[in-house]
Amino acid sequence: MHKRYNFAIACLLTLTGSVYGAEGSAPTSGYEAEADQAQALLAKAVRAYKEQGDPVLAQLSRQGIFTTADTYVYVVSTMGVMLASGGPSSIYIGRDIRPMLDNELKVAFEEALTSPENNVTHSREYYWMNWRDGKRERKHVYFQRVGDKVFAAGYYIPRSTPEEARRLLDDATDALSGDTAATLEKINRLDTFFNRDDLYVFVIDETTATFAAHGADQRLIGISLSTLRSTNGELIGQRILAAMNGRNEGETSYGWRNTLTGAKELKHTLMKRQEHYIVAVGYYSAN
Structure with missing residues (x-):
């Protein structure tokens, strides 16, 4: 899909998001600082606009007091025109993004703009290209309407x-208990139910200590855990098995690629036993 269509859809998702009250929604766990920064930047931009009017739009489109290393403000008019942006979406300034939408999306977009x-500050999550690393990541955006303009600022949620x-671990374990063969097959063909952002399911057959399914790397299917190494070269298969020795649930951590x-980040793997299978899902932290 063309980038401009991606941006238009992102704007739509942002502006048609749920209303969480005057203070916005609760920040995603672990991203409280980023949420505070985005909301502060949005409040600063709205306050400046109310005091100074349209000249502030030019300031918003420059690197400076309304941008940080990871956050910027953008403004869309209620006519659907991009008016200002301190980020890569500045290339759309002056353009009406509504013609880029199909009829169904156009109706929803119009409802949001009116x-x-x-x-009231609204909040919404959508997927967008992170200009810092070039990756498509989840983004949490706060936005507020002021007159005939909508101001927005947000932060990315890469983890x-x-x-x-x-x-996801509970869902996968329940699915495996219901239909083992079908669940393993779905995990191995990367079914989206078992792949959610940076989360995926893998399943170990404890009787053979091999991967019965893997939701990210099919090359590991059937491979012995004895050969599994972390990103720093450490053998970690035995550690994973030991964390479940005599237990129905367990947890371990090791270096792995997000x-x-x-x-390369620290992965915290949660595990549950389902008969002779160990079902696992891991989440990441920076260190």
Whole structure:
């Protein structure tokens, strides 16, 4: 899909998001600082616009007081025209993005742009290319309408939370208990139900100590855990098995490459036993 269509859809998803109240939604766990920064930047831009008017739009489109290393403000008019952006979307300034949308999306976009001005901050998550690393990542955006303009600022969420990893682990374990063969097949063909952002499921056959399924690297299917190494070269197969020795649930950590960002990070793997299978899902942290 052309980049400009991706951006238009991103704007649509941003502006049609749920309303979480005047303070915006609760930040994603582990991203409280980024959420504070985005909301502060948005409030600063809205305040400046209310005090100075349209001249502020030019300031928003320059690197400076309304941008940080990872956050910027952009502004869309209620007519669907990009008016300002301190980020890569500045190439759309002056363009009406509505013609880029199909009829169904255009209706939703129009409804969002005609929402009442009531000083309420809205919040929404969508997927967008992170200009810092070139990766498609989840982004949490706060936005507010001021007159005939909508101001927005957000932060990227390259890593899933422990709670999200636990939910996927529970879902996978339940699925495996219901239909083992079908579940293993779905994991191995990278079914989206078992792949959520940087989270994926892998399954170990404890009787053979081999991978019965892997939701990220099919080359590991049937491979013995005795050969598995972390990103720093450490053998980690025995550690994974030992964490489940005599237990129904376990957890371990090791260096692994984040499939979404491509970075070498610390992976925290959660595990549950289902008969002779060990079902596992891991989430990442920077260190």
